[in-house]
Amino acid sequence: MSTTDPPKKMTYRDAVREGIRSALQNDPRVFLMGEDVGHYGGCFAVSRGLLAEFGEERIRDTPLAESAFVGAGIGAALGGMRPIVEIMTCNFSLLALDQIMNTAASLLHMSGGQFNVPLVIRMATGGGKQLAAQHSHSLEGWYAHIPGLKVLTPATLEDGYGMLASALADPDPVLIFENQTLYIMEGELPANAGPVDISSAKVRCEGKDVTILTYGASLPKSLEAAAKLAEQGVHAEVVDLRVLRPLDDATIMRSVAKTHRVLIVDEGWRSGGISAEISARIQEKAFYELDRPVQRLCSAEVPMPYAKHLEQAALPQVESIIAAVQNLVRSHG
Amino acid sequence: MTTAQPDHDQARRLLWQMVRIRRFEEKCVEMYSAQKIRGFMHLYIGEEAVATGIIEQLRPEDAIVATYREHGQALVRGMSAGSIMAEMYGKQEGCARGRGGSMHLFDAKTRFCGGNAIVGGGLPLAIGLALADKMQNRKAVTACFFGEGAVAEGEFHESLNLAALWKLPVLFICENNLYAMGTALRYTESKTEIAKKGDAYNVANAVVDGMDVLAVSEAAAKAIATAREGQPFLLECRTYRFRAHSMFDAELYRSKDEVTEWKKRDPITLFFDAMKAANVLSDADYAAVETEVAKEVDDSVAYAEAGTWEPVSDLTRFVYSEVTAS
Structure with missing residues (x-):
């Protein structure tokens, strides 16, 4: 997209997908991994179409094993890749909390600065869709308690699109919380949308x-x-x-x-x-x-x-x- | 010993590595008693043949993920005894600048990725390291050590499944020393044959006598070759720790007789006696190894003693990467 193009009408979901697509196109080290991200197209249809475009190596369906695939994301990040791990909802992230806190957030400090973890974890958060007590909570504030993590909450199309690239460029673990009710929000993504700052309100x-x-x-x-x-x-x-x-x-x-x-x-x-x-x-x-x-x-x-x-x-x-x-x-x- | 005989140099090296671990850790106990080392410290004494047999078969490009009982793995991998001792002293010359201590030894140069003190926590990490190697077409293997206690954790099962599903170059090494802290295997596992659990996930597996360094070496060579071709392998090494779980363990859960029985199969004695009987190593070789190791251990203490305390003003460093302006 060039700056002279008109803004594109789309949903927040589309913007997140375009952000992922752009990251995959721009860096061969980037891959997406999580439950139902591939053949199903993503629980919230965020990754729909990406499997056909990028293949099974880079749009990687995982078993229902949050701890293992989040930990695998950490290891892959240490090994030089730039994984985007998707956790279906933040409630499920509790099954991987050990990996997120005891490993991803702690490794750099515990290793005296030797092992940084350039990992991005995306997860859906929030209520409002009648999904009851195990699919509807907002745990982003809770994760914000943990030193070593960065916690992003994109609430606009530009941030839904651009925060991912910035998170991938960050040398340390970044958690992105996408509120489930925002996926259908409609808006315009400027033609020159790109990475956004991830340090300011x-x-x-x-x-x-x-x-x-x-x-x-x-x-x-x-x-x-x-x-x-x-x-x-x-x-x-x-x-x-x-x-x-x-x-x-x-x-x-x-x-x-x-x-x-x-x-x-x-x-x-x-x-x-x-x-x-x-x-x-x-x-x-x-x-x-x-x-x-x-x-x-x-x-x-x-x-x-x-x-x-x-x-x-x-x-x-x-x-x-x-x-x-x-x-x-x-x-x- | 039924395995192929090593030559003199190979045998001397295996002996040297095992003696290094033994003497280094004996010195650690001394320094712990002197309150130079604090916190939790878990000794590997009795299990030396496992780390030695496995790691001596690895290549420099391979990665290692270990547990909180990892002094032995770190030493065999080539991390300096001084950097490990200094770490346990909490000095900034330590391999993790004193941020990790005994349970969190790290060395990026040798791909030594810790020192993980969450039981089972290292297995998913190993999967990821292997995945990265595979995706980047590197022929490296990740060797992941864990105890039999970790087999009860979900991460063991999740990780074996993923490794086989994705055909990852991982060697899972279960150091089965029979006790998860103080709880015997028979009280925690419905099926105590650990290697066979690999069958459930299509992970090739084997059991080896973890007190016999040559048997471990031979099994490791085969397992690593399999893993390097993209087929994960689970190697159960049956071993025994001669010392308590940590420095705070009264050992109420096992009998002195049992410990005495296992000590009759001390991996160092077992190996040296066999090599001597086969005329591969002599008493003079053993004495020379002890002399070399004594010096290395003494030097490590001197290095740690001479080390410096990181200024408290550095306390919050390494929480986030220090990105230098380009």
């Missing part, structure tokens, strides 16, 4: 009254809430965190200093979650900028229920974001 919507810090599937919800709030004369600034480890403190604190009120919207659980970490950093670094205590809107602390009305009630929604912002603003003075 981005202001997606400017505002002066309140800052909404969010990521993943809560980003489009927050943007929609911000648009409705604007009609009421409340101007929310929406910051897309994009990267949960390392957190971009500078962008967060800059927005806090501008609006003095903060709402964190996170599909993860509240207790011990990434929202707690961000809130703590704000009080450490920008306490005197705050007009109101930092507020958090997180998922209810339940294993995700199946019934639609219960699941929807468990997740942050446009309405609950609006209500939380109104409360923050109303209680001012």
Whole structure:
């Protein structure tokens, strides 16, 4: 694609697929490995068509053996390849948690700097599709606890496409969390889309009254809430965190200093979650900028229920974001 | 000994490697008692024939994945005794700059990929190293050591399956010393013939007397040749650790008589006696090996003693790669 071409209309799913395709085309060391990535076309159809294009060596179906194929990804990365390991959902990644934490995240340090692990792991995350308590959780904040990992949460087509190339160029393990509900999101991918920075948050919507810090599937919800709030004369600034480890403190604190009120919207659980970490950093670094205590809107602390009305009630929604912002603003003075 | 006789130089080298492990680890115990070495330390004494027999058959381009009981593998692979001792001292001259200790020895130059202290955790890594070699058309083999305790972990089964499915050049070496820490094999496995578990995954397999370095060498040569052609191999080496599991083990789970019986099959004595009887090695050879090894071990201590502590300001280095600006 050249810069003079018009942007392409596509879904987030297409953008992720194009990112993978581009990586496979650009570097013979890159290969994709995971459950059902090949003949099935990917559980969420992300890799559909790639097997025919790149063959079984590079679009590698694995047995249902998360620990072994994630560990194999680590070994292959040590051996000079650039594997993209797909884990069907982040709930399943717990079967590979030992490999992710005890090996991928620890190896460089444990070896005194000798063995870095240039591995990328992609996984689907999040609720909202009535998949109940073993397919719907948001564990990205949890992984962000672990030194040695980088944790990315692409929430736009550009990031869905471009974060992969940046992650593959990184010398260390990078986890990419793709929220399941975003796959059908439609948008435009600029013709010159390419690698994006994977170290900073981005202001997606400017505002002066309140800052909404969010990521993943809560980003489009927050943007929609911000648009409705604007009609009421409340101007929310929406910051897309994009990267949960390392957190971009500078962008967060800059927005806090501008609006003095903060709402964190996170599909993860509240207790011990990434929202707690961000809130703590704000009080450490920008306490005197705050007009109101930092507020958090997180998922209810339940294993995700199946019934639609219960699941929807468990997740942050446009309405609950609006209500939380109104409360923050109303209680001012 | 039913296997082919080595010549004098080959025999002397095998003896030398085994004596190095033995004397080095005896010195480690001394240094542990002197509190120079801390943390967990697991000794290989009694199992020397396994690492020696296997690793002496590997090529420089081959990779090794080992466990937390890996001093022997590291020494035979050619890592310097000084760098290992310094690592156990926690000095920055150690092979992992003091970040790993006894359980996490690493050396990129010799493709020594650790020192993994999660039982079974190394097997998937070995699969990946072999996959990378295969995908890049390198004729290297990955030798993956683990104890019989690891056979109970899912990673053993997942990894054997993948290795056979993808035709990977992996040599799985099960060091069956009969005890997973303090729990005997018969209490943990419904089927105690470990090599045969390879059959379930179409992984070629064999059992060898792990106290007989020549038998291990011969079995390893065949197994490595098979693996190099892209057919994984599971080699069960029946062995015994003469010392406790770690330095914190009262050994309540096995009898002194059992240990005494196994010590009668000490791999070093067994090998030397056979070589002497065959006129391949002499008492003078043995004495010379001991002298050489004593010096190497003493030097390793001197190296560790002279080593330096990494400044605390470096504490958070090596969490992420240090990318130099280009």
